[in-house]
Amino acid sequence: MDADWEQYQSAGEAALQEGDFAAAEVIWRAAYQKARSFKKYDPRVSITLEGLSEALWHQGKFNEAQILVQHTLAIFAKTRGVDHPDYGIVCKNLAMLYHFQGKYLEAEPLYRQSMTILTKDLSPDNPDVLAVRTNYADLLKLLGRQEEAEQLNSEMLTGGNLTRSGQYQSVEPSSVDNLQPEPAEQSTESTANTNANNAADPWAQLRVEALRYAEMNALPAAENAWKQAIEMAQRFPVNDPRLPTSLEGLAEVYWKQGRFDLAEPLCRRCFNIYESVLGPEHADVGVITNNLAMLYHAMGKLQLAESMYRRSLPIRVLTLGPEHPAVFNLMMNYSNVLIALGRAVEAEEMKARFAGNSQGRWTRSGVHAAIDFEVSETLMESSADLPILGERK
Numbered sequence: 001m002d003a004d005w006e007q008y009q010s011a012g013e014a015a016l017q018e019g020d021f022a023a024a025e026v027i028w029r030a031a032y033q034k035a036r037s038f039k040k041y042d043p044r045v046s047i048t049l050e051g052l053s054e055a056l057w058h059q060g061k062f063n064e065a066q067i068l069v070q071h072t073l074a075i076f077a078k079t080r081g082v083d084h085p086d087y088g089i090v091c092k093n094l095a096m097l098y099h100f101q102g103k104y105l106e107a108e109p110l111y112r113q114s115m116t117i118l119t120k121d122l123s124p125d126n127p128d129v130l131a132v133r134t135n136y137a138d139l140l141k142l143l144g145r146q147e148e149a150e151q152l153n154s155e156m157l158t159g160g161n162l163t164r165s166g167q168y169q170s171v172e173p174s175s176v177d178n179l180q181p182e183p184a185e186q187s188t189e190s191t192a193n194t195n196a197n198n199a200a201d202p203w204a205q206l207r208v209e210a211l212r213y214a215e216m217n218a219l220p221a222a223e224n225a226w227k228q229a230i231e232m233a234q235r236f237p238v239n240d241p242r243l244p245t246s247l248e249g250l251a252e253v254y255w256k257q258g259r260f261d262l263a264e265p266l267c268r269r270c271f272n273i274y275e276s277v278l279g280p281e282h283a284d285v286g287v288i289t290n291n292l293a294m295l296y297h298a299m300g301k302l303q304l305a306e307s308m309y310r311r312s313l314p315i316r317v318l319t320l321g322p323e324h325p326a327v328f329n330l331m332m333n334y335s336n337v338l339i340a341l342g343r344a345v346e347a348e349e350m351k352a353r354f355a356g357n358s359q360g361r362w363t364r365s366g367v368h369a370a371i372d373f374e375v376s377e378t379l380m381e382s383s384a385d386l387p388i389l390g391e392r393k
Helices: 003-018 021-035 043-058 062-079 085-100 104-121 127-142 146-158 188-200 202-215 219-233 242-257 260-278 283-298 302-320 325-340 344-353
Strands: none
Touching: 003 021, 003 043, 021 043, 043 062, 043 085, 062 085, 085 104, 085 127, 104 127, 127 146, 127 325, 202 219, 202 242, 219 242, 242 260, 242 283, 260 283, 283 302, 283 325, 302 325, 325 344
16 A cells, blocks of 8 residues: 555545645645556545545536546446446536536436436435436426426425424423323333233224335325324324324325325424424424425425425424435425526525535545455556646646
8 A cells, every 4th residue: 555645545535524625636636646656447546536526626627627537437437337336426426517517418418327327226315316316407407308307306306205203202291382202112021012002002003004004005005094093193182192193194195196285284284283382493393394395396386385495494404404315305396496486596596505515516436435455457457547637726
């Protein structure tokens, strides 16, 4: 190993983490000069290329970053294959560079390829999947392919699930004004007692049935079980959490079926319960408000959707942090509503505020999680042929 390169890597990563991108560029350029003496497919080469290109990206130096990312993509094609998630990540980064430079025709196939690769290995709610879908949809609009863009946006919105609130774990029984929590998880020693209690509680049995049916995608059966649970829960005390639990469960089933008009009053009822019992800034109010916004959005009730997204966003940012995938998804849905309402400037301002951790985020591949310096001899035959970069400007 090269001690100097390792020191440069460590310092370069630290500078990127701190947001000092000018310093990061200087450090990674020094690492780059060291990497030019390594073999072509030495893992340190691609790590250096990614580190330097990220520093350049954040400073708007897209031309040089593009050269480095193209080289990284060629390396990954050889060492990882064109179906590997790392290859998909670098495709996304290169597509972003083309996109930001107005090279839309070059960006389009890369976004498409990245989306195909990443959706095979990552969940639909993963921020990188959401980011590439969002950027691809924006690019399709610029290319005049509005219907394809709308289809992508629709898949992002309706493809996910309504988010279930967490009040059953988070509410403290310190006041009669709060919902009373369900019993905490029991130890393995008391599992038999728990099962016996569930057997004695018809509502609990219905809940278990509904969840099991939903997991099996037997949605009509899940709907029927939740309806029975709601009917039973309406006889419980006003601060009992079983009613909102049941309402949320049925709303989620309706959402999955695309029956948004039936889900909306259930979510509205949950919202009223949570706001009055938990307070207007509670995390669960943020969850249910976002669900209402998504429902109104899907129903085309854009003014109502906008007000709910506006209400939910600060709560979700506060409770989850700005980099959470749920916050990113909320922000993008909100911005799409603003665009549909003719408020594109506001939408772009919002995207800019989240650019550091959303669709404009530079994504690193997973190679540096565990560096393996044992490279096949067939890939070590030729020396590194890295492009020659100009001096830092």
